Amino acid sequence: MAMMTREEYVASLDDGRRTFAEGEEIKDLASHPQFATAISLVGEGYEQNYIPGDDASGPYFRIPHSPGELKEILELLADWDMVTVTTSQGLLALITAATRMRADYPELADRIEKYFDYCKQNDLRCVQAITDAKGDRKLAPGQQADPDVYTRIVERRPDGIVIRGAKLHISSASVSHELVVMPTKNMKPGDEDYAVACAVPVNAPGVRIVNTSYAPRERVEDFPVSGKFNMPEGFIIFDDVFVPNERVFLDGQTEYSAAFAHALGLWERLGGTAHMAEFADQLVGLAQLIAEANGTERIPHIKEKINEMVIYATMTRAGLEAAIANAELSEEGWCFPSELYTNAAKHYAAADYSLMVRHLHDIGGGSILTAPSIQDLQSEEVGPFIEKYMATKEGISGEYRLRLFHAIRDFTADAYGGWQLVTMLQSGGGLYAQRMVARKHYDMDHAKKLALRLAGL
Template identity: 75%
Template sequence: MAMMTGGEYLASLNDGRRIFADGEEVKDLATHPQFATALDLVAGGYERHHRPGDDARGPYFMIPRSREELKDLLDLLLGWDMVTVTTSQGLLALLTAAARIRPKSEEYARRIEDYFAYCRDNDLRCVQAITDAKGDRMRPPGGQDDPDSYTRIVERRPDGIVVRGAKLHISSAAVSHELVVMPTKKMKPGEEDWAVACAIPVNTPGVKIVNTNYAPRERVADFPVSSRHNMPEGFVILDDVFVPNERVFLAGETEHSATFAHSLGLWERLGGTAHLAEYGDTLVGLAQLVAEANGTERVPHIREKIAEMIIYATLVRAGLEAAIANAEASPEGWYFPSELFTNAAKHYGAAEFSLMVRHLHDIGGGSIVTAPSIADVEHDEVGPFIKKYMAGKDTGDGEYRTRLFHAIRDFTADAYGGWQLVTMIQSGGGLFAQRLVARKHYPMDDAKALALKLAGISKD
């Protein structure tokens, strides 16, 4: 097949999928307000990338074969919608897993490569369904009151498997074509039924997706960020879903169960670090603008906070550059970012993000959450008063400063801002997971050798 246009993408969603939102089943995604912005963004991406010809392929299916190509891909990623970014990262994560399991399972590696080609040739979008419901976190999958708390194989057939469970926090699942299911953690011997990875079309019988969204439904002018950039969050239910063998990438091999999560974590953390670097610069820009509008840009403690924000943004970007500069090649010639620098940079960026937001709120002041709406600014009677009293230093009337406050609120202190605070920590796994991986890949022997040399101690 050739690449899809935006219209063809929208038509492809009318495939019998079962989508739920606001307590009802959604029969037409295109007319439901919760999905309108997301569909516009993804369809717009299809339009921008579309090229005619049966051999045309989207750049989001690039497999980097050098550090330069990896950097090029990452630069492109920041300009894509979330669904396209997720597709690129997820498929590269699958290829990373394929490279790691190939020595033990050539068949699974081949199926993954075939699936990559299928998505590329049909110009499909896919999301990664990894986080299970988990039930009692202190119990293993087999020790749960409900064994479906972790997605599992409930039936094995000659031609495939049947899976049951739920996957949570699956951004943009409802507006994608494919679900890539993988284990949420390492499974142990005896937990073979929960060691499952596979690819499932969204419209497969038994798949149901319940959606939430942080997007505003009205007062769009007061939400300059989230009204233009939002995606539905999917609660994916797998109610005895059949998966044919060619789409099964793991079915009981517990020794490979963590490989998929680690591979996905690597690529999600790289993408998360790239966004943290961009958001860090954005926070600096907002802080400087609001300080200037308030006339406080020369106040010592505000200058210090902005300087700290500058250092934060710069160090996150430096970690991102190091992850690319130290990328490593697989036996197939595919380049993957450095595990050490990716995880260290993502951890630092995520752990300190809330402090940078706090600095911005301290610099901006209470009007971040109390500024009148734009409709009130434009009101014939009270609008002139708002413009008069919201005016700041060298900003003309108060509309400029009011809009700046709304941007800060929407970006950092409202529904979208709350979503960002949680997402920055949780994307690619929580902070603890990043510490574990960074420690695993840190050259500890070299560090110990330096310490021994300093202490004048020889070690055989």
Template identity: 85%
Template sequence: MAMMTRDDYLASLDDGRRIFAEGEEVKDLAHHPQFATAIDSIGDGYEQNHVPGDDASGPYFKVPKSKDDLKVILDELLEWDMVTVTTSQGLLALLTAAARMRADHPELAQRIEEYFEYCKRNDLRCVQAITDAKGDRRVAPGAQTDPDVYTRIVERRPDGIVIRGAKLHISSAAVCHELVVMPTKNMKPGEEDYAVACAIPVNAPGVRIVNTSYAPREREEDFPVSSKHNMPEGFIILDDVFVPHERVFLAGETGHSATFAHALGLWERLGGTAHMSEFADQLVGLAQLIAEANGTEKINHIREKIAEMVIYATMTRSGLEAAIANAEPSPEGWYFPSELYTNAAKHYAAAEYSLMVRHLHDIGGGSILTAPSVADLENDEVGPFIKKYMATKEGISGEYRTKLFHAIRDFTADAYGGWQLVTMIQSGGGLYAQRLVARKHYDMDKAKRLALELAGLA
């Protein structure tokens, strides 16, 4: 199979998938306001990466064979659309899981590798569907009032399994090709039906995806960030979906139920940290620009806040670089990032993000929310007044400063900004998950030894 073009991708979405938004089933995804931008940016990605020839494949299917390869993938990732990123991260996570399962279940590891080749050959885009509805958080899957709140196997057939459940918050699910389903947490003996991982095409019978989105409906210029960067979030209903054996990666092997989530967590958190290091620099840039536009850039408390933001951006990038510098080889000879540095960096960047946004809001002032729209700037009667009163000094026009405020509002304080604030905390499994993994991989014995020496108790 050759790589897909934009047109191939658009045609591939017309496959009978069941997509819902705003109370209705959506038939023409490419022209619906909740999906059009996302589809356009994924189409751009296909077009930019397209190489003719039957043997060609995208760089997002590259498996890192060295630390340098890892660095290249991370640099490229910042240029890709979100679905291409999740495809790369998700498939690397699957390969990581395969490597960790091979000794116990060589046949499952081989299925995963064959699935990787299938996606590469057909240039497919995948998302990872982990997060279950989960019901009462303190109750085990099998003991819930409704046994379906954790995705489970409801039937085992000679040729495959039938699964039922729901996967929530799955970014871009409606506009990709494959749903990679994995258990949301570790399952214990007795919970075999919940230990299920598999791959399902989005158009498989029984799959329905209900979507939410922060895609703005207003004029693009008033939403300079979110009008270009938006993806639908999918609430995936798996209503007795049949999965053939060749796409089943786990079906009761509870000992490896957490292997997938841990592997995905690693790659997703690495990608998240890469994006956050980019965001951190953008926050610093916005803070400095608005301070200069307001004439406050030399005031002490403003300079201090910006310095704190600079340190945040630098530490986030340092964590990312340390995760790569301390990457480890898999038994297969490819490299995965350091668990300790990846999780510590992701936690730090996510936990402090809202403080950096607070600094930006503190520095910027109230016009972040109330700067008049571009349409008002263009109005013959009030436009000149807006330009007059929004201007501050020589070189800072009212129009420039108003547009800077629009960017800050859209990026940090409106629908997209709110989405980012929650996403920073919850993506990659939430802060608690990152703390657990960081602690597990930290050299506690060394720390204790040093403390004992310090105390003269060694």
């Protein structure tokens, strides 16, 4: 019942969890090259936030009660590792779902609140396991050839349920403690077994996680971004996993299945927009620095592209600010960001992210891909030539320009850059999902009234 230290966190991962990568089961996660950086990052987060004492808890377990508090949490989020971010987002999504279902199912709402307190008191890290395998996208869960492609309840016992299925693309699952399972979409009557939300410890019997990663294994110096910041993605298999009643938050109540998906969508998209606002400024910074290093910063078409990137970065941040400024209070006094502005801002930022990357690549030039490695720069024989030919003018050394190119490649054009391009579009659901929610919350009557007045009708 206290906060964990870095050492306690690392030790807590040695709990019998079954995690796999590249065809093998990984027994010592903390020393494996695919996980070591991620565990060290999360460990640093534990260290930074640690407060001694039995009643202490991390700021990531805070529920906002005003737009000001919401903003404070978002500002902290920018400094947290991915697992701490998903802990905050996942638990706030559960709390949001609890608010929405409390009138009809007070017992389920109470279980969510108790679970929130359990995670807070034990300083656990959670991930959001929502995206199912989904099989044929045209078909409902109950119509699929394989009934397990959407996670489902296969047995109901007096003391709990047994679930079977898989959740895909679950960020950081192997380095966290808790899997917060939610239905991936609205379930209709007839699909009661698929309307399931619950919390499963990562080491529960029957759970296996298969990992993928963009973490560089060698020449880490050439990967200044992904060498320092990387997290595994988890393909989670639930092979008949028992979940006790106190950890079950939805069990067949199809009318509330969408409440979970929408709640998580809201918090993930808000976090995603905050993330993209930061990324947008970083893209602008890289574009301006490389233009200055190349001597092109005054050329009109280069300036125009950077101007467009400045507008993109500013509008993304404006959308984020509007989502906070228009936040709403629940009956419990909890503060939730505006659905309309959150979804519109996330859509805007995600849709044009690849265009901003294109501008950066257009401005930077081919050395984004072909700049020699830092090791070659350090070679006694070829290093001086690399320094000589990569330098452009007084104040811009070959090494400085080389390192800028490596940062741009790593950030936008290599394994991590490709990962980001897809992540921007798909995390929190594809663009279509944000368009649907934005349209639902948009004041169409007001727009129609204005149009009628304009037409004199």
